[in-house]
Amino acid sequence: MRIGTEEVRRVALLAHLALTPEEEKDLIGHFEKVLAYMEKLNQLDTGGVEPTAHAVVGHASLREDRVTNQADTTALLQNAPASESDFFKVPHVID
């Protein structure tokens, strides 16, 4: 399974990761090795097998859509890298 630089860059774009050329090279090698290992799953015939998304036995519990906690804006802004009054501040979004 040949993964090229272009493929790694496509995935890095989706993952929002800025990679150095060194990291790109390492990842190509890593992907090749790991994906080759994963080829082993193709030895199995999974026709008619239902996928398991969760190993939970029992139903997913639902609740009423009611707010039960207090919104503490001060506490929530405390870890903000940058903020202004009640807002998180970010670099410009639109050029």
Next chain:
Amino acid sequence: MDLYRLTIHEATTLLRKREISARELTQAVLSRIEATNAHTHSYITTCDHSASLQAAAADRRLATQDPLSPLCGIPIALKDVILTRGLRSTAGSKMLAEFTPPYDATVTRLLKEAGAIIIGKVNCDEFAMGSSNENSAFSPSRNPWDFSRVPGGSSGGSAAAVAADQALAALGTDTGGSIRLPASFCGVVGLKPTYGRVSRFGVVAFASSLDQIGPVAKDTQDCALLLQVIAGHDPYDSTAVNLPVPDYHATLKSGVRKLKMGIPKEYFVEGMQPEVESAVNRAITQLEALGAQPVDISLPHTEYAIATYYIIATAEASSNLARYDGVRYGYRAPQSDGLRAMYDLTRAQGFGPEVKRRIMLGTYVLSAGYYDAYYLKAQKVRTLIRQDFLTAFESCDVIATPVAPTTAFRVGEKTADPLTMYLSDIFTIAVNLAGLPGLSLPCGFDASGMPIGLQLIGKPFAEDILLQAAHAYEQATPWHTNKPPL
């Protein structure tokens, strides 16, 4: 008497009789940490001041309140992926190095309500991704039995702290073996509960269909005590199942007579360290002598578990870690030219190499054109793996296996090739895929003096049976009384 050497149940007895105070016990543990943490790097943050306040509060409760939880006045360490309000929680990552949570995880809250003392936050692989604690951004933990060796991961700090008597017990998390492997490498007891037994609310998510929080303790009785407090339904976690929690203490001493013990042939293969294999076989023989009935079973899809796991776990991780974008909390790359650059640089600088590898792999297997071939395929194999276990459990009550193919390896030994590291998880990983409970307890030492672990795997929500079997073995053997020489 060195108070830090006590187990929870021993300490509780002395606290109730007022022979020792929570303050004295806490101070003893804090001094122990100060004297030894430089060797083991178990702790990222210790709570000297707040621990004293918590201890004073516990002493007041001990003086006046009845009934009391057995955890009242007991110093416990929490893996740094478990959020603690007002107390820095880093998840072992630069990304959250200065993050102070505005709320407690449910498990934190439950411990506090029981009067336990949160003594500090212990080290782990970054975002719980790793098997050796070498992926921590904070001076990776070392094995207390031999500082040149790893404690295992990702809950390396939890296991090291308990083994080194730097806490009376700890909580860890386990996604592919991250409680059981370090417990095995450090010679302590570690339990990964059934998926859904313990609330994941307030615990930094790695792989949401695999993560579980569980106890790391000095013996099986302590393990049961901790599980009792943290298990149960939680409206804040829709995957925490609403099933009653048994009284684990009530059945702890029930023994193993007539318990059918499955021995899966696929878990005793070439490539294991011979001393590990013989120690585990001796443990199985010991259990048989105690009344357990060995049954040969097969788990035919075992060899596919690692590939399945590393597709599913990385896919889920890529989704869970998308939130770390420098906007609302955590690290933000300075001086970015626009929002997009901020995202890309924040994540490039905030995450370590293994986390980036996993995010990349996870993103790839979920991306258009590859989803069916990898992620969907892995989900189907997961069904086959789970079915293997459920079929096996028709003819046995508990399954006995090794925890790892080797004892603790040296720092740096497996870091050159991530795939080699992934293969250390070979015996633990299928248990997470199947959502079953698994326990690791000490069953011997190798010629270098490094601990060996025995794994017991149970039916869903049968932690009581696991603890009962583990307790019987433990009480018939000396391993739980051994301490590292530090």
